Amino acid sequence: KQEVTQIPAALSVPEGENLVLNCSFTDSAIYNLQWFRQDPGKGLTSLLLIQSSQREQTSGRLNASLDKSSGRSTLYIAASQPGDSATYLCAVIEGTDKLIFGTGTRLQVFP
Amino acid sequence: EPEVTQTPSHQVTQMGQEVILRCVPISNHLYFYWYRQILGQKVEFLVSFYNNEISEKSEIFDDQFSVERPDGSNFTLKIRSTKLEDSAMYFCASSGVRNSPLHFGNGTRLTVT
Numbered sequence: 001k002q003e004v005t006q007i008p009a010a011l012s013v014p015e016g017e018n019l020v021l022n023c024s025f026t027d028s029a030i031y032n033l034q035w036f037r038q039d040p041g042k043g044l045t046s047l048l049l050i051q052s053s054q055r056e057q058t059s060g061r062l063n064a065s066l067d068k069s070s071g072r073s074t075l076y077i078a079a080s081q082p083g084d085s086a087t088y089l090c091a092v093i094e095g096t097d098k099l100i101f102g103t104g105t106r107l108q109v110f111p
Numbered sequence: 112e113p114e115v116t117q118t119p120s121h122q123v124t125q126m127g128q129e130v131i132l133r134c135v136p137i138s139n140h141l142y143f144y145w146y147r148q149i150l151g152q153k154v155e156f157l158v159s160f161y162n163n164e165i166s167e168k169s170e171i172f173d174d175q176f177s178v179e180r181p182d183g184s185n186f187t188l189k190i191r192s193t194k195l196e197d198s199a200m201y202f203c204a205s206s207g208v209r210n211s212p213l214h215f216g217n218g219t220r221l222t223v224t
Contacts, residue, residue, distance in 0.1 A: 032210055034212060034213065036215075042218070043115075043117075043202055043217040044154070044202065044204075046212040046213065046214065049211070089154065091154075097144070097159035097161075097166055097209070098144075098167060098169070099146070099154075099213065100156070102153070103153060104153075
């Protein structure tokens with residue numbers, strides 16, 4: 001059974017720092033991996049999707065990498081801003097329709 | 112940018128009552144999903160829906176749950192007889208093609224008393 005874990009569970013950093021959020025999964029037979037942002041009381045906003053054949057995806061200050069063989073993905077946030085404060089979730093799709101979510105990293109960026 | 116819309120944002124109901132949670136997916140999307148998140152826990156898959164039928168469902172999605180796409184725009188989740196443990200945030204999502212990014216609504220917070 002696929003298990004998705006994220007570390008750290010929480011992170012508090014000053015504005016301007018570069019950050020790395022980690023996601024690991026137990027079964028490497030995935031179709032793709034998606035990173036989301038969740039603001040308190042709100043839905044999930046898709047940030048990046050990496051297909052299993054890809055190694056990384058970039059969008060603005062965000063870069064996500066995928067290493068299927070080791071069961072890991074990282075989300076790199078450059079030059080963090082207070083507006084980046086949210087919970088970041090990674091999720092894998094195994095070839096069925098369902099996303100299997102990680103535990104999340106709660107990020108706080110203070111001015 | 113097109114959005115997935117969910118109503119109501121908050122629903123309070125008594126145990127044993129039926130509730131219907133409503134969603135309007137993005138208009139040209141073909142794949143529809145319900146997920147839920149119990150407070151403090153992971154987001155969990157409930158059901159996926161394509162071509163007017165369920166394509167996959169989780170163990171959580173028992174006989175008390177049903178989904179329907181009654182017209183060309185709405186996608187509903189019905190819980191026939193709510194239990195206290197059904198209290199959660201319920202998210203609707205849609206996608207255009209398989210393995211493309213899922214777009215989520217803002218959720219309906221269901222509180223069962």
